[in-house]
Amino acid sequence: MSLVNRRAANWGLQSAPWAPPKARGHVIDQLHSWGFREADDTAGNVAELLVATAVNDGGRRVSLHLADQDRQALIVVLSHQAGLAVTDERVLPAIAALGATSCGADTAQDGRRLWAVLDL
Numbered sequence: 001m002s003l004v005n006r007r008a009a010n011w012g013l014q015s016a017p018w019a020p021p022k023a024r025g026h027v028i029d030q031l032h033s034w035g036f037r038e039a040d041d042t043a044g045n046v047a048e049l050l051v052a053t054a055v056n057d058g059g060r061r062v063s064l065h066l067a068d069q070d071r072q073a074l075i076v077v078l079s080h081q082a083g084l085a086v087t088d089e090r091v092l093p094a095i096a097a098l099g100a101t102s103c104g105a106d107t108a109q110d111g112r113r114l115w116a117v118l119d120l
Contacts, residue, residue, distance in 0.1 A: 007034060008067040015055045015062050015079075023051040023064050027075060030066055036120045039073070042099035043118055047075055049098060050114045053091055054079035057112055071120045072101065079111040 009030045013019040024044040031043055047064070054062040059081035067074045091114070095103040100116035107113070 006067045006069040008065065010063060010065040013051065013062045013064060015057075015059050017055070019055050019062055020048040020052040023047045023062075023077075026064060027066055027073075031068075031073060031120070034068055036068070036071075036073070039118055039120050043073060043075070045098045046095060046100055046116045046118060047077075049091075049095055050075060050077040050116065053077070053114055054081075054112070057081040059111060068120065073118045073120055074115060075118070076113060076115040078113050081111045082107075082109060 011023070011026050013022060024047050027043050027047040028040050031037070031039065051062055051064060054077045057079035059079050061080050063078040063080065065076040092103050092105065095116050099118065101119050103116040105112065105114045
């Protein structure tokens with residue numbers, strides 16, 4: 001995955017029960033540093049759900065990526081656990097219900113990737 005022409009941040013997290021709340025803090029803090037303070041609950045809740053889903057994949061680590069462009073944020077989480085189905089069919093509706101403008105999932109050699117776009 002590559003992102004160009006936009007601000008971006010990323011974090012590597014251990015796949016552990018404490019990772020989802022830590023991801024929430026990372027995303028909210030980064031959005032604040034970029035001047036976005038209105039989407040705290042949505043961004044935090046989406047980040048937590050994406051990371052919790054990746055942690056449940058059973059890998060050893062999770063990658064969290066955040067980018068912004070045109071008053072929207074992209075949150076991407078990679079589970080680093082190969083050989084998984086694209087996603088449980090309940091996950092994407094749950095992400096959308098939290099306020100994501102769009103969301104999706106796919107798999108690659110390096111694991112399942114979940115993403116969501118949020119209006120800021």
